[in-house]
Structures are given as structure tokens and as C-alpha cells.
Amino acid sequence: MITTLPGDTSRLLAAVDFVKEQDTATLLPLLLPGLDGPELRALAEHCRFSHAALLVFPSDEAALRAMLTDCGLVAALPPQPSVVVRERLAVRHRRRVAELDVGILRPAVVAADGAHRMVEVFALTVPPGSDLDAIAAAERRRQHEAHVAFEVVTPDPLVLRGLCATFARYGATPDGGGYNPHENGTVFYFGAAAEAKVGYRRVELYVPGDHRDVLAAHLAEHRDRQPAKTLLRLLTGAWTTQALAAFTQLRVPDAMDGERGVDVEELAREVDAEPRNLTVLLRYLTMLGAVAEGRAGFRLTELGALLRADAPGSMRPLALMYGGPFYQSFAGLGHTVRTGQVAFEHLFGENHFDHFARDPRLAELFDQSMAAGSAMFDPVPTHPALTAAAAAPAGATVVDVAGGNGELLGRILAAHPRLNGVLLERPHAVEAARRRLEEAGHGTRCAFLAGDFADVPAGGDVYVLSRVLHDWDDERCREILRHCARALPDHADLLVVERVLPADGSVSLATAWDLHMMCNVGGRERHAEHYAGLFADAGLALVDQAPLPLDGTVLHVRKDRANPHGFGRRSPGVVRDLSRNCP
Structure with missing residues (x-):
């Protein structure tokens, strides 16, 4: 045969x-x-x-x-x-x-x-x-x-x-x-x-x-x-993180130019560094593509310019966060894998938010780092749910739940002048968001609500939950979603922004962030089907999903009329902490 x-x-x-x-x-x-x-x-x-x-x-x-x-x-x-x-x-x-x-x-x-x-x-x-x-x-x-x-x-x-x-x-x-x-x-x-x-x-x-x-x-x-050379490059990944963090901490990017090269001696004087050591750092960063070297000296590349404090979409806060507290706690990854305990909590004796809250400088850096990946938000304002709400004759309201410093809500309001906004956050974050949105000219169109997930206001037309659910285990996600479901009118849309694990196992930043969330936060990234199950448990239904930059995804969710109360398998608890959004 x-x-x-x-x-x-x-x-x-x-x-x-x-x-x-x-x-x-x-x-x-x-x-x-x-x-x-x-x-x-x-x-x-x-x-x-x-x-x-x-x-x-x-x-x-x-x-x-x-x-x-x-x-x-x-x-x-x-x-x-x-x-x-x-x-x-x-x-x-x-x-x-x-x-x-x-x-x-x-x-x-x-x-x-x-x-x-x-x-x-x-x-x-x-x-x-x-x-x-x-x-x-x-x-x-x-x-x-x-x-x-x-x-x-x-x-x-x-x-x-x-x-x-x-x-x-x-x-x-x-x-x-x-x-x-x-x-x-x-x-x-x-x-x-x-x-x-x-x-x-x-x-x-x-x-x-x-x-x-x-x-x-x-x-x-x-x-x-060759494999050995490749492995060596992988094993020295920590050097890359620290090189970029040191480059940022010393404010070298802010002293450099993307067009004109600068002499190392001159640069070292400006940033108060030892010239030879600074040269070694810059040559390594040249290999990474953050810096370029020419006859006139070193200059910033487009990649390195993202570490400038004044750069549009600056990623400086992420460099400082990932090269600082989260870098330290990642040394405990083996402890997390072995015991299931969060390495950050094992190292610092408390969860990351409580730790950051004790230090105003770290608290500010954390909020800035949440906004540093804002390129993920670029397509969100054009989502059909928002454009439809903006076209409503009587006007409409967007509620940003745990909206951080207002980066995403500000983009939505800028794109749709007829929309109004409500931002729900912790008290200190609400004040930062108020300042940001007022400076952008949106203050009169936005209400600011200090509270927790139990305070999600009713009556909105579009609700936004951005990079929140990945901070929590499944049970707490269900509780958060139930609070949202109770607030949602029947006609309202819920847009959930997360990094979703690829179903086919392809390379994605979501896989890296899954490791980060496990080690440092105690949360996790999830597949779309997993999210759909959490939505269903809260009486919600996943309508569709669309890709975003930086391997993000926007999940479009509405009330499930066939299952308005969820599956009823678990009694809802109370989640009263908006603090755990994580970059």
C-alpha cells in the first residue's frame, strides 16, 4: 500500500x-x-x-x-x-x-x-x-x-x-x-x-x-x-538594560543632538562623567543602535532620542523603572517560579504600589512610566465605538476607569471635540490627570472622580479599561468587570486595552510582559479566549478585537443580553484599589 x-x-x-x-x-x-x-x-x-x-x-x-x-x-x-x-x-x-x-x-x-x-x-x-x-x-x-x-x-x-x-x-x-x-x-x-x-x-x-x-x-x-555566540548575547541582556538606564540616569540623551555629533570630553563635562568610561558606554550603545559615531563625535539616533526627557512619546521613565526597581526584583525570578510568590514583594516586603507610594519620586516615576508606552494608544480614538459615540446628536460621555494621568482620555477628547469625559482614579493620580487635561484644554469637558472600582459611575456611553486587568488574578478581574457591567447602560460599549497572548505562540511583547507581570506584579497576560471567559462571567460579551501598536489589542465588549448576570459561579467581592496598573 x-x-x-x-x-x-x-x-x-x-x-x-x-x-x-x-x-x-x-x-x-x-x-x-x-x-x-x-x-x-x-x-x-x-x-x-x-x-x-x-x-x-x-x-x-x-x-x-x-x-x-x-x-x-x-x-x-x-x-x-x-x-x-x-x-x-x-x-x-x-x-x-x-x-x-x-x-x-x-x-x-x-x-x-x-x-x-x-x-x-x-x-x-x-x-x-x-x-x-x-x-x-x-x-x-x-x-x-x-x-x-x-x-x-x-x-x-x-x-x-x-x-x-x-x-x-x-x-x-x-x-x-x-x-x-x-x-x-x-x-x-x-x-x-x-x-x-x-x-x-x-x-x-x-x-x-x-x-x-x-x-x-x-x-x-x-x-x-553560532549558538554559543548567540547565547552569550542573550546572557548579557542585563548589560543592555543597565547601559540604557545609566545613559538615561546621567541625562546624556538630553545633552546630545540627533543631527550634530558631540565630542566626548565636552559631553562628559556637561553630564559630570569620566570621559573614558563615558566613551565605553557610548560605544556599547552604538552597537545597540541608540547612538551613532562619526568624525564629529557621537550623536543620538532616532531610537536613542526616545530617552530624552522632552521627546514626544519619551520612554525615559520606562528606562528608569526597568533599570531600577523592576531590575532589582527580576533577580528574584527564580524565587517566583519556584514558590509562586511575587519577587518584588519578596524583595521589598510589600507590593509595588505600596512601595512606590512611600516615595513621592518613585510614585511620580511610576505614573510617568504608565504614559511612556502611549504609542499603543494611537489608533484607539478612531475605534468605531468612539466615532459612533462622537456622532450622537445629544453628545456622549467616555468614562476612563483607572485612567492614570489622563493620557488616553486626553487623546480621545482631542480627537472628538463633541465628547465629554470622566476620569476615575486614586486621589493623587486624579490631580495629575486634572492638570494634564486642563493644560491640554480639555478641563471643561472632563469630570474627575477620586475613588476605586466600586465607584465606576453609571450613565456613560463608552467605558475604557486600559492596562488594568493584567494586574490581577482571574477572580479580581471578574470583580472589576462586574463593577463595570453594573455601571454600563444597555447601549454602552466597553473598550479593554491589553497585550493579548498570541493564540499561535508567535513572538509577541505580550509573552515578555507575562513574565514581567508574574515576577513583579502578581498579574498575568491572557489569551483572547481567556478574556472572553472573564467577560462572560461578568455578564459581558466580547464583540471583536483589533490590534494596536507595541503588540497591544483593544477588546470591544458589550453587555450580554442572553447572560446579563454572568454565569453566577462565583459571588462578587469588592475591589477597592485602582493602584495596580503596571507599565
């Missing part, structure tokens, strides 16, 4: 669907987050999405033909030899190249937009009982050869070098490649950026012709990225 090893057909079908659904302009930013505007257009002009690839393991040619037929693919058999993949497998599994019968097929696929693309199928023949079974099992598990590919439209060496540089600039890392004499084509492999939003972790640039001169530099960089 002809058989294929389990899983190959379903994997191939998934690849076919992916090729049909994607296009160049959509896929490139998913693989290279941050790529947009002119660079995206330039990249899309010089390369086009051509195929998705995977490695399958048929027992023989007849099994391969059957698999293709099951997936609606047509290709000429036998496959052509695949030099690059065969050599990669040989190195990875320490086998002789001659032992590996690897072929390549490129059946055509018509995409949803009418474009003609391919699925690139690498086939390693694994006869029944073969000792190659172990290779097949490992490759299915790790998916080393699965990738998406772009064909270079203009195979010019200068263009090719520019494409490779752009990929590197947006986080893609060299991951091998080779020249295939059978088809006279050169392949450049990259590891996708760590923040990539697709399941494929490898990217290929395919260039017709022999470009082994450019390939040599690409391969040299790949060889430099």
Missing part, C-alpha cells in the same frame, strides 16, 4: 492556503515589523512573493504523486535534485550527502488576487524501515526548511546587497544559502525578525543567476552567528 508519513498532506494543504491568501505588500511587514512607507514600497518594487516551501517525506515517488493529488497540485515527476536543502540536511544531521535523496518540485498555485505563485515542495525519500525516519521526525518537529520566498525582480548585485541590508535592518538574520547549478539560481536564507507575525520563521530571497560573490558575505555573517 502507498503511504505518506503522518502530517505531510495537512502541512502541504496549509502551505497552499497561505500562498493563495498572501501578497507581497501585506506579507513583507508581517515578516519585518516596522517596515512601511517608502522602504516598503521600494522593497516591493524589487522583489515579489513567489512561494511558500516545506519539506515532506514520501516513501517513494508514487506516494509523493498521491500527496500532490490530494492537495490539488500538479507537477512533473520526478523532482529535480535540491542541492541546497540536501547539504543543509547533511550538515544538520551529520549524514553523508549521498545518503539523502532530496528533490524539489514547484507546482503552480493561483492566488486569491489572481497572481500565479508556487508551493515549493522539497521531498526527502524515506523508504519504509529506513534509518532516515529519525531525520523526518526531527524535521517535522522543527520545520527548519519551511519558509516563504521572494524572487528578486532585478538581479543586479547592487540591488541584491541593498535588499539584504534592508532585511537585516528590520531584524532578519542571515541563515545560509547556496548556488544551485541545476537551475542557475542563487538562494539567500534569512531568519525572520523576532517580532514577525507569521508562522514561517525563515525567509528566502531567490535570485536568478550566479551571485556567489554577494552570497559569500551573506554566508560569512551566518557563520558568525
